[in-house]
Amino acid sequence: MNIDTTGIEYIVKKVMDQIDYAEETGAPVVDGKDGVFQTMDAAIEAAAVAQKEYMKKPLALRRQMIAAMREIMLKKENIETICAMVVEESGMGNYEHKLAKHRLATTGTPGVEDLLTEAWAGDDGCTLLELSPFGVIGAITPTTNPNETIVNNSIGMLAAGNAVVFSPHPKALKTSFLCIKLLNEAIVSVGGPRNLIVTCANPTIEAANEMMVHPKIRMLVATGGPGVVKAVLSSGKKAIGAGAGNPPALVDETADIEKAAKDIIDGCSFDNNLPCIAEKEVVVVDQVADYLIFNMKKNGAYEITDKKAIDALADLVCPEGRLSRDFVGKSAKYIAAAAGLDVPEDTRVLICETSKDHLLAVEELMMPILPIVRVANVDEGIDVAVELEHGNRHTAIMHSKNVDKLTEMAKRIQTTIFVKNGPSYAGIGFGGEGYPTFTIAGPTGEGLTSAKSFARRRRCVLVGGFDIK
Ligand code: NAD
Known part of the structure; x- marks a missing residue:
């Protein structure tokens, strides 16, 4: 043999x-x-x-x-x-x-x-x-x-x-x-x-x-x-x-939407979304939401639009409202198959629109499922991002060219890492300046x-x- x-x-x-x-x-x-x-x-x-x-x-x-x-x-x-x-x-x-x-x-x-x-x-x-x-x-x-x-x-x-x-x-x-x-x-x-x-x-x-x-x-x-x-x-x-974290990625109408979509999918799919810094939900201004989703799909996202299918997916990965370890760190293909969804071979992330209160947005899932919450404007977007981060003070991402709003978000959300116009992993020195760490100490302040x-x-x-x- x-x-x-x-x-x-x-x-x-x-x-x-x-x-x-x-x-x-x-x-x-x-x-x-x-x-x-x-x-x-x-x-x-x-x-x-x-x-x-x-x-x-x-x-x-x-x-x-x-x-x-x-x-x-x-x-x-x-x-x-x-x-x-x-x-x-x-x-x-x-x-x-x-x-x-x-x-x-x-x-x-x-x-x-x-x-x-x-x-x-x-x-x-x-x-x-x-x-x-x-x-x-x-x-x-x-x-x-x-x-x-x-x-x-x-x-x-x-x-x-x-x-x-x-x-x-x-x-x-x-x-x-x-x-x-x-x-x-x-x-x-x-x-x-x-x-x-x-x-x-x-x-x-x-x-x-x-x-x-x-x-x-x-x-x-x-x-x-x-x-x-x-x-x-x-x-x-x-x-x-x-x-723990639950990093939101906020996208406003001034952002480079094609780049934002690519960065978000790259960050979210990295190591099947295991990193604590990885994008866990998107908050997007209504005016650019459809174009963002369109570009996410061009970068390997598969959109689930049926409300029942979205709720069934939430039940699968969070039975009785509690995160199931069975799907943490699994690939989008694996999760889709378990949910009975037939998705293309090259699917990197499952995306779906949800309310800000949906379990998929609220839970730190650590898997390539990315809920998208639409907001009327950037001010509402900052409010929603702050709420979804749960005061963990861990990581947040924002795609915008508006310096005033970037500054406001940084002040309001108070995260240890705040990445602007890049994928989340730039925050630990992967395609961003600064040294890496795998122990990001938000609660005790060492950063x-x-x-x-x-x-x-x-x-x-x-x-x-x-x-x-
Ligand atoms: P976990 O909390 O289940 O386990 C972490 C470690 O703690 C394990 O070694 C576990 O055995 C041990 N542990 C758990 N409860 C304990 C207790 N009461 N007493 C003593 N030891 C205990 O986390 P996990 O699933 O391994 O990792 C994912 C979590 O870690 C996520 O919430 C993620 O955001 C977070 N995380 C944070 C950072 C950071 O730098 N801030 C980095 C990686 C992961």
């Missing part, structure tokens, strides 16, 4: 076969050598030892470690394996887009250069404001960007001198273990301490709770829905919460997190010296 040993499926199986899984629990059999420990406590203790050792090392080693982490994560076999594995394991997303997201996190996450020292010098001497590590950070990662968040958090947190204990989402466990194993390999290959990035074999909610109260965890970072953000903010520890977000501000005062002005 001929076996294709170059195909992604073969490579994924080969990697998965390297990890032994206990029959009863399904948890991997581990010994800590790849950063995976049997218990959360053992993982935290190992990370604490590693972090102490890390503090004795020069910054040059940090830089070398981060370069090696980037290199291993960009290796062709690794990136392809990780991205194929995460699609298979989580059952969500689009392989090609996962590659793009993984590359973005790996190449763009700021390193040690993000830590800028401030200084005051004068008659009384010289004072430095330095960015210093917290110690061991507990980081909870989502199922929607599991590998990207591990890479992004690891680079930022280690650049700031910390160790990190991950509590990955159970639906992306094998992918998370593989990322942690590879990152540790990279660190050790350049002489860095082992176990700066760890996790436990069975990261349940109980294990995450154990992590939150462990005395050796000095900071918590949660990337996920409202439940986990609330949990870390209630921990009594320094916490960064990167929570697009990077190494400096994971550091303590410490003042170091030398009295009566080093003023050389």
